[in-house]
Amino acid sequence: MITETPRFASLPPVAADQDHMSVLIAVDTSGSVSGEAIRNINANLNNFKGIICEDPIAAKRVDVCVISFDDEVRVIQDWCPIKEMHSFELSCGGCTDLNDAVLTGIQKIRERSREYVEKGIVERKPYLIVMTDGFDTVTGNVDAAADLVYERVTGGKMKLWFLGFGEYDKATASKLCRAHGDWCFEVKNGDFNFNDFFDFAANSVKAVSTSAPGEEVTVDTAVGTSQSNVSMVPLRDAWLND
Template identity: 40%
Template sequence: MNTKYFNDDMQQLDPKNINAIHMPVLFLLDTSYSMDGEPIRKLQKSINRFKKDVCKNPQVADIVDICIMGFNGSPYMIQEWRPIGDMSPVELSAEGGTNITAAIEGAISKMRERTNVYADEGIDLRVPWIIMLSDGYGGDVTDIAATIKQRTSEKKVKFWMLGIGGYDKETAAKLTEGKRILELADDAGYDFTDFFDFMSTSIKTVSTSAPGAKVHIDDPTEKPNSTLKHADLDAWLND
C-alpha cells in the first residue's frame, strides 16, 4: 500500500493497521444558512473535541476511519477519508439552502469509495455509520429514505440522525423510521456535547468489540440534565 501522509483536508489517507477490523464513520453536517452563528460555532467546537475523545484510546485511533462532509444546497467535502487519529481541526461556516437527498446520496457514494479501498486491501470492516445533523426541511426524501432502508437491512450502513432546532420531523420520520434518531432537548440551546459524547463512546465500544458480540451503551437521554431526548416522531405525525 502506498500510504499517503499529506496535511491536506482534500487528500484521502490510507487505512492504518490493515490487519485489524476497521470502522468507517461519515459525518454529514448541515451547514445551511439557518445554522449560522451560535449553532455552527458550537458544532465546530464539538466535532473537534469528538476527535480528541475518540483518540484517547490509541487502538481506536488507527481502526476508525472518518470522513466529514457538509451540505447546504449541495454536498461538499470538509475533510476526506483518513484514520481519525489523522483528523485535522475542522472549520465550519454556514450559508445557502438545504438539500438532504443530494447530501445523503453524496455520503453513500463516499462510503462506497472507502469500502472499496478496504476490499482492495483485504481489510475486514464493521457496519459503516453515517451520522447526519440537520436543522431544517430538505425537500422530498422519499426515494433516498427507501435507499437508506434497503442498505440498512443489508447491513451496509447504520444511519444516525440528530435533529437540531426546528428540524422537519416528517423528513426525519421518513429517513429513520424512528430508529437511531435523537434531538436536542432545548431547541434554542445548541448544546451538542452529550450527542458527541454518546457518539464517541458508541464508536469506541463498537470498534473494539469482538466480532458478533452484543454491546451495551447507556441511554444518553437518561443522563442527569441531558441535552438530548428521543424524537417522538409518531406522536408528532399523528397529532
C-alpha cells in the same frame, strides 16, 4: 449539487491487519443554522476525534469522512484515519440539500468499503451521522435518500445516527429513520449544545471498533434521560410535526 473537491484529501487506512470501521459525518451548514450552533458543531467535531483517539486501538481502526451541505454538498474532509482528521471552522449560508447529502454520505461509505475489500480489511458496520435543523429545500423531498437508507440499514450494511435540532422537520426525519424504529435524536428546547450527542456517538464508535467480533456492545450515556439535553424522539406521527 454535489461538489467533490475535498479540503483535505483521502488517506489510506492504517493497520490493515486489523478490523476497520468507517464513520461519515454530514453537517448542515445552511443559512438557518445559527452562529452558536455552528460554533458548537466545530468544537464537537474536534472533541469527537479526541474521544475516539483516547483508545490507541480505535485510533488505528476508525476512519472518518466529513461532508457539509447547504446549496451544495461538499466533501470537506475525505477519508482518513481518525487521528489524521483536521479541525474545522465551518460557516453557514444558503439552502439545505439534505437529500443529496445523505446520498453522498452513502456513496462515500461504499467507496471506503471497496477500499477495505481491496486491501483485505475486515469491516465493522459503518455509521452515517446526519445532523440538520431543517428539511430539504433544494430537491424538495428526501425520498431517494430515504429509500437508500432503508435498504442499507435493513440489509445490515450501515447504522444511521440522525440528530434534529432547532426547527428540524419531523416528517423528513421519519422518512430517513423508518428502518430502525422510526425515532431520532433531538436537541431539546432549541438548545445548541451538542456535547451529549457527540460524546455518545464517539464512545459508541470507540466501543464497537475495539470490541471482539460478535460481542454485544453497550455504552453508558445520559442521552434519552432527564439529565441530558438530547432526547430520543418517536416519529411515528411525524406528519403532525409537533
